[in-house]
Amino acid sequence: GERVLTTANSVMFERSMRRQASVDPSAFRHMSEPRYGSLPQRPKRKVIIGVCAATRKTSSDAMAQILDRLKAYGEFDIVVWGEETVLDEKIPIEEWPVCDCLIAFASSGFPIKRVQDYVQLRQPFCINNVFTQDIFENRMMTYELLEKYGIPTFRHIYADRRNGKKVNVKETDDYIELDGYRMKKPFVEKPFEGSNHNIYIYYSKEQGGGCRKLFRKVKNKSSEFFPHVKGIRRDGNYCYEQFIKGVKDLKVYTIGPNYAHGEVRKSPAVDGIVARNPDGKEMRLLTLLTPEERDIARRIVTVFQQNICGFDIIRTNGRAYVIDVNGWSFVKGNMRYYDKCARTIRKLCLGSISYRSQIHAPPKITRERVFRDGDNRHILLSLVTVFRHGDRTPKRKLKLKVSHAEVLWMFKNTRQEVKLKKRKQIIPFLKALNYLIHRLETSSSLSDREQLSSLRIVRSVIEEDRKGLKIQLKPRKIIEGRVTECLLACKWGGTLTRMGMEQAKFYAPVYWSEMLRGPTVNGRLTD
Numbered sequence: 001g002e003r004v005l006t007t008a009n010s011v012m013f014e015r016s017m018r019r020q021a022s023v024d025p026s027a028f029r030h031m032s033e034p035r036y037g038s039l040p041q042r043p044k045r046k047v048i049i050g051v052c053a054a055t056r057k058t059s060s061d062a063m064a065q066i067l068d069r070l071k072a073y074g075e076f077d078i079v080v081w082g083e084e085t086v087l088d089e090k091i092p093i094e095e096w097p098v099c100d101c102l103i104a105f106a107s108s109g110f111p112i113k114r115v116q117d118y119v120q121l122r123q124p125f126c127i128n129n130v131f132t133q134d135i136f137e138n139r140m141m142t143y144e145l146l147e148k149y150g151i152p153t154f155r156h157i158y159a160d161r162r163n164g165k166k167v168n169v170k171e172t173d174d175y176i177e178l179d180g181y182r183m184k185k186p187f188v189e190k191p192f193e194g195s196n197h198n199i200y201i202y203y204s205k206e207q208g209g210g211c212r213k214l215f216r217k218v219k220n221k222s223s224e225f226f227p228h229v230k231g232i233r234r235d236g237n238y239c240y241e242q243f244i245k246g247v248k249d250l251k252v253y254t255i256g257p258n259y260a261h262g263e264v265r266k267s268p269a270v271d272g273i274v275a276r277n278p279d280g281k282e283m284r285l286l287t288l289l290t291p292e293e294r295d296i297a298r299r300i301v302t303v304f305q306q307n308i309c310g311f312d313i314i315r316t317n318g319r320a321y322v323i324d325v326n327g328w329s330f331v332k333g334n335m336r337y338y339d340k341c342a343r344t345i346r347k348l349c350l351g352s353i354s355y356r357s358q359i360h361a362p363p364k365i366t367r368e369r370v371f372r373d374g375d376n377r378h379i380l381l382s383l384v385t386v387f388r389h390g391d392r393t394p395k396r397k398l399k400l401k402v403s404h405a406e407v408l409w410m411f412k413n414t415r416q417e418v419k420l421k422k423r424k425q426i427i428p429f430l431k432a433l434n435y436l437i438h439r440l441e442t443s444s445s446l447s448d449r450e451q452l453s454s455l456r457i458v459r460s461v462i463e464e465d466r467k468g469l470k471i472q473l474k475p476r477k478i479i480e481g482r483v484t485e486c487l488l489a490c491k492w493g494g495t496l497t498r499m500g501m502e503q504a505k506f507y508a509p510v511y512w513s514e515m516l517r518g519p520t521v522n523g524r525l526t527d
Helices: 007-021 061-072 112-122 132-137 139-148 291-304 335-351 353-358 405-411 423-440 446-463 498-516
Strands: 047-052 076-081 101-104 156-159 169-171 175-178 181-184 187-191 199-202 211-218 221-226 238-242 248-255 260-265 284-287 308-316 319-327 395-402 418-420 470-479 482-493
Touching: 047 061, 047 335, 061 076, 061 335, 101 112, 101 335, 132 139, 132 319, 139 238, 139 291, 139 319, 156 175, 181 238, 248 284, 248 291, 248 335, 260 291, 291 308, 291 319, 335 498, 395 446, 405 423, 405 470, 405 482, 418 423, 423 446, 446 482
Parallel strands: 047 076, 047 101
Antiparallel strands: 156 238, 169 175, 175 181, 187 199, 187 238, 199 211, 211 221, 248 260, 248 308, 260 284, 308 319, 395 482, 418 470, 470 482
């Protein structure tokens, strides 16, 4: 029951491809074959990166994080312009800022057509192909392109009423039939327009009937159920897709064809309540993508020619199916993602053919081009920095004096302090500790009873394999060359938390950009 690419949409897609072909092919060659190998050499001058999109997109925190990282390389000048320039017909595209590389993407109310005219005029290298972005405005074209290149989707049929066409509709409590193509309930009804998020799910009579209407999140709601709505909409153009309950809903974000980031979220079809974390953001859990899902991501980047791209997939019965392609999308609040995104954009820009003619050999290490000590004329070859401070778990320790043979045997070959850190070193000590605890449990001595509780705590910490665990045995009394009493110190904790790890990842590039990549005069850092 699946359809092939329709004539009308084939023409639209071919027109988009011809528009792209009318531009110098070198401007887009790296969209399908980007260079991700060795680090490109530096250009003679700074590369100008233009950012042209809706202001709410260009001023977002995610965009700011990535642009800040690009600026920190010291190789780029960033020029941003939004809808105030693009929508103003009095400002011709000839007067728009001139750039070498362009980040531009469509969104609701943003006229991508003028951006396409600008690309034809200036021929910048585009991170995301602006001509193929027309496809995202038509879900039917998106599905047909996915099918054409063998990217898995759920079965779907169309109600195409464009240009006055009539659609023969037959609807019952359990299925619909469009021009002879039948689909059983439950199914999803999606408008052709990619920017229209009023998506409905219809249920069969056996499932209780009714319709759940999905929409863009409003506070903590993303959908609402209407038990008395049964009939499908008949006033527009719609895609109908099979709906499967109890599956995982994934958001996937690509950075070029070789990297994809996956997150699992609560489906809006469950109850319409948006699950949020204490910061008020929608809760999403990182997930490891399967080889099939990574291959789907690679093919979507290549087919749609969008290096930075987001799409939705459904996991069911060990398979993955694409249900939507969104175009330019960012992961929010993930510093590692921002780092990777900035690095990839840098490689794409510096590796584009347009600048190969301007690239020269790597600079030699000379006194004028390196950091040096102004007094001794010493050249800085490398710098290693250790940051001791960070957000860590509480540091705990327990100390007690021990004179029992089960512990003192650790000094049979030494009279120096014994430190046990590795698991294979601690295991023999744990066995000896178990023997000691078992013996003291039957002892009637008051001092043995007092020590017993502390030794049990030490055993518990070892058995739970607490992070940062360390055992120290320090000799206190030595008689005739033998240790007769020692101080047992059990320490644990003091390890970096997840926040501490994120702090380290954040501070490293900041330190690099401000301390080692800052402004210089004759090779020296300025104030």
